[in-house]
Amino acid sequence: xxxxxxxxxxxxxxxxxxxxxxxxxxxxxxxxxxxxxxxxxxxxxxxxxxxxxxxxxxxxxxxxxxxxxxxxxxxxxxxxxxxxxxxxxxxxxxxxxxxxxxxxxxxxxxxxxxxxxxxxxxxxxxxxxxxxxxxxxxxxxxxxxxxxxxxxxxxxxxxxxxxxxxxxxxxxxxxxxxxxxxxxxxxxxxxxxxxxxxxxxxxxxxxxxxxxxxxxxxxxxxxxxxxxxxxxxxxxxxxxxxxxxxxxxxxxxxxxxxxxxxxxxxxxxxxxxxxxxxxxxxxxxxxxxxxxxxxxxxxxxxxxxxxxxxxxxxxxxxxxxxxxxxxxxxxxxxx
Numbered sequence: 160x161x162x163x164x165x166x167x168x169x170x171x172x173x174x175x176x177x178x179x180x181x182x183x184x185x186x187x188x189x190x191x192x193x194x195x196x197x198x199x200x201x202x203x204x205x206x207x208x209x210x211x212x213x214x215x216x217x218x219x220x221x222x223x224x225x226x227x228x229x230x231x232x233x234x235x236x237x238x239x240x241x242x243x244x245x246x247x248x249x250x251x252x253x254x255x256x257x258x259x260x261x262x263x264x265x266x267x268x269x270x271x272x273x274x275x276x277x278x279x280x281x282x283x284x285x286x287x288x289x290x291x292x293x294x295x296x297x298x299x300x301x302x303x304x305x306x307x308x309x310x311x312x313x314x315x316x317x318x319x320x321x322x323x324x325x326x327x328x329x330x331x332x333x334x335x336x337x338x339x340x341x342x343x344x345x346x347x348x349x350x351x352x353x354x355x356x357x358x359x360x361x362x363x364x365x366x367x368x369x370x371x372x373x374x375x376x377x378x379x380x381x382x383x384x385x386x387x388x389x390x391x392x393x394x395x396x397x398x399x400x401x402x403x404x405x406x407x408x409x410x411x412x413x414x415x416x417x418x419x420x421x422x423x424x425x426x427x428x429x430x431x432x433x434x435x436x437x438x439x440x441x442x443x444x445x446x447x448x449x450x451x452x453x454x455x456x457x458x459x460x461x462x463x464x465x466x467x468x469x470x471x472x473x474x475x476x477x478x479x480x481x482x483x484x485x486x487x488x489x490x491x492x493x494x
Contacts (some may be wrong), residue, residue, distance in 0.1 A: 165477075170326050186346050187369035190294060191273055191313060192247050194218030197359075198317070198348060200373025201251025201275055201473075202458065203227070203324065204447035205384045208239035210472070213381035215246040218471035221481050222275060224251045230261030237269045245270045249296075254279030267291045275317065278326070282311055298350070300328025305339045305347075313348040314344070317371050322352030324460035327402065327412050340366030354462035356482020359425045363487065372479070387450035388457060391416075395463035402484040404439070407432050414457035418442055 186197035197219040199210065203226030211221030224238060225233045233250065235263055238246050250271050252262050255278040263284040266274055274281070274288055277298045281288070288295050294314040299305045305316050318339045320332025328335075332351040340347050349362035350371035362370045366389040378389045391414055399414045413419060422438055439456065446455025470478075 161364050161371070163227050164178070165320040168197075172416075184368070184431035187348065190346060191249075193220050195476055196348075196369030197228050197250070198222065198275075198350075198369060198371040198481060200323075200350070200371050200375050201249070201255070202373055202377070203344075204444050205377065205382065206251065208236045208243065210376060210379070210382045211236075211248050212240045212243035213238070213379070214369070214376070214476065215240075215248045216244045217248075217471075219476045220273065221246075221248040221472075222251050223248065223256075224253075225256065225262045226251075227256045227258065227447075228262075229258045230265040232271060233258075233262050234265045237265070237271060241269075242324055249273035249275050249440050251275045251277060252284075253277055253317065254281065263287070266293065267466055277299070280307075280311070281313065285311060285313070296348070299339070299380070301335070302338050302342045305343055309343050313345065315348060315368075316343065316417050317348045317350050318367070320349075320351030320369070321402075321410075322411070323350055324400070324412050325458045327351075336362065336365040336367055349389045352461055354460075354465050354479075356479050356484070357486055359479055362487040372475075373384035374462050375466050375479075376473050376476060377459065377471065378466055380469060384454055385450035387452045388446055388455075389469070390462050391452050391457050392459055392466055392470075395459065395466070397461070397464035400459060400461050400463060404435070406430075407435050411456070411458065412460060414459050414463065416455075417453040418456060459493055 195218045199214040199222050200222040201222040203224045206222050206224035211223045214221035231355045236449040250266050252274055254276055273294045275296045281297055296315045297308045297313055297319045299318050308316055318336050320335050322332055336349045346368040348369045348371055349367035353370045353372055354375040359370050377392050385417055399415055400408050400412050401419050402412050403419050404411045406426045442456035445451040446457050
């Protein structure tokens, strides 16, 4: 390793970039046994074996989203993924799902190496997962939940800002990530509003050890989401996302369409939670699988306006990482 002789060298060294070889310090790569510290978002009805295996084959961490699916359906996706790649992958377990307990057992039986959790606490399953050698990584929207998860003994956390698509919290990635990094000793992965190398470089500057990317993978070649859904993401502009569901206590970010506008109108009129939930029931499936881009929920993050090309998972991962390295090197030279 070369000597560190200047302030710019110190910046580069602090990011693990001495010699231009590594952007992060390999904490996440070593923890998950992957090449790049890039995790694919677990998107219900979207993140299946096709997408997860492609991401893992490309050196990132592919993720199968269990969503509200029964355990045996999730098992089928796990087996398909194993048949395509020998690289590590994860299953995203939505803990509020009525099938969460089934899925929790399936990931143990199928020897899934990593579980990412959302919509609840993984405490009930943590010991069994750890005994099976599974790394457990909850998604958290606040410092409070991050510290709770660390005390519980999880292996890392994904800190998701409100720029993300799907279910969101109230804090932005820029404000939230460094506060969680300061409060925790376990690795922090940044999510929300990250779709290219500039976002990944920014996450590194904030202290994250890796990033999670969702929206950009929506249009990748291996993603099996309906073609109509992909077209809406590709056409999106910077102002084309909207948050619905604040009145229900479960805000969701997606693209503006007929359903989203109706939902917001009902919320403003003081409609009951039951009315709102009835309108949203099955909406993501209608968009993702049936291609209903008017009456379905087009979950996507604020970076949708940056997504303009169809690319393979391999191209996305390698280009994001390469751009991040180049951005940090350029910044260090300009200091």
